[in-house]
Amino acid sequence: MFYVGLDLFKEEAMPKYNLYCKDCDKEHSVWASMADKTDGRIPCPDCGKMDLETVFKAPPAYVKGNAAAQCPNRSGCGSSCPHAG
Numbered sequence: 001m002f003y004v005g006l007d008l009f010k011e012e013a014m015p016k017y018n019l020y021c022k023d024c025d026k027e028h029s030v031w032a033s034m035a036d037k038t039d040g041r042i043p044c045p046d047c048g049k050m051d052l053e054t055v056f057k058a059p060p061a062y063v064k065g066n067a068a069a070q071c072p073n074r075s076g077c078g079s080s081c082p083h084a085g
Helices: 034-039 065-069
Strands: 016-021 026-031 052-054
Touching: none
Parallel strands: none
Antiparallel strands: 016 026, 016 052
16 A cells, blocks of 8 residues: 555654653653654643653463463472463
């Protein structure tokens, strides 16, 4: 598919940030340019304050193969483990 202008599809052209507002004690997901983020020009969608902190979250982990069937206990449970297949 061919797009004429990226400004029509801002969600595809700009990164999404998870931000936390201390004043209203809420976490927000906001599409914003990198320049706005680094300059601190993103207001809180609820209260309008400019004091937002970036929330960092770990990416999801995917396990493939036999490791998915192993016991979640790192030391191992032995043969009586309910997790043993």
